[in-house]
Amino acid sequence: DTxxxxxxxxxxxxxxxxxxFRCDPISEHNRLYWYRQTLGQGPxxxxxxxxxxxxxxxxxxxxxFSAERPKGSxxxxxxxxxxxxxSAMYLCASSSQLGLVGGELFFGEGSRLTVL
Amino acid sequence: GENVEQHPxxxxxxxxxxxxxxxxxxxxxxNYFPWYKQELGKRPQLIIDIRSNVGEKKDQRIAVTLNKTxxxxxxxxxETQPEDSAVYFCASYSGAGxxxxxxxxxxxxxxxx
Numbered sequence: 001d002t003x004x005x006x007x008x009x010x011x012x013x014x015x016x017x018x019x020x021f022r023c024d025p026i027s028e029h030n031r032l033y034w035y036r037q038t039l040g041q042g043p044x045x046x047x048x049x050x051x052x053x054x055x056x057x058x059x060x061x062x063x064x065f066s067a068e069r070p071k072g073s074x075x076x077x078x079x080x081x082x083x084x085x086x087s088a089m090y091l092c093a094s095s096s097q098l099g100l101v102g103g104e105l106f107f108g109e110g111s112r113l114t115v116l
Numbered sequence: 117g118e119n120v121e122q123h124p125x126x127x128x129x130x131x132x133x134x135x136x137x138x139x140x141x142x143x144x145x146x147n148y149f150p151w152y153k154q155e156l157g158k159r160p161q162l163i164i165d166i167r168s169n170v171g172e173k174k175d176q177r178i179a180v181t182l183n184k185t186x187x188x189x190x191x192x193x194x195e196t197q198p199e200d201s202a203v204y205f206c207a208s209y210s211g212a213g214x215x216x217x218x219x220x221x222x223x224x225x226x227x228x229x
Contacts, residue, residue, distance in 0.1 A: 004159075031215075033215075033216075033217075040221070040222070041221055041222070042120075042122075042205045042207075042219030042220050042221050042222050043160065043205070043219050044219070045216035045217065045218065048215040048216065050215075055215060056214060056215050056216060058216070091159070091160075103148075104150070104162045104165070105150075105160075105162070105217065107159040107160050107161070108159060109158075109159050110159065
């Protein structure tokens, strides 16, 4: 499968614990995004990487959230001291820099987080 | 920041009828408008997109129209089929110093056989 891969697919944790999600984008894509989706809502932007550089972060991303893309390939999203409000589907997407406006985002299946 | 409003939130149509979903955006600098389809339990997938230099784009049974003056764009699905049942999201990309795609809240389309 050459699509965007995310793991784990499901994570159940207790409030206060730390969790980490991993995203492996399509190999030739240099752009990587993290989105959060809650039930009945559209995806909400969290952060964006171009190669290894984190170029944009949403104000939704509190200081408990951190994301990395150390070698410009896979990325990790860590949530520290989880809260019940963090329960959501965390979606990763990648795209290639086509030199055009916008461009298709290829989403992964998502990592569903449940905080008890 | 950009704000995208999407209507209706739910839509039921008879198989074979047309479906129309409408979105408005707030940032006049926005210049790229994709539509994503998300089936239950699946990832969002791009179905059609339009850039600000055109007013309409068609791809078989789906079409998108854009009115930059009014800052709204619409998705049209003709001859609906049961497999069109899904949640549809519109989105807007401003590109003005931002890389984020802002999504609407989605429209749940149900096509009744």
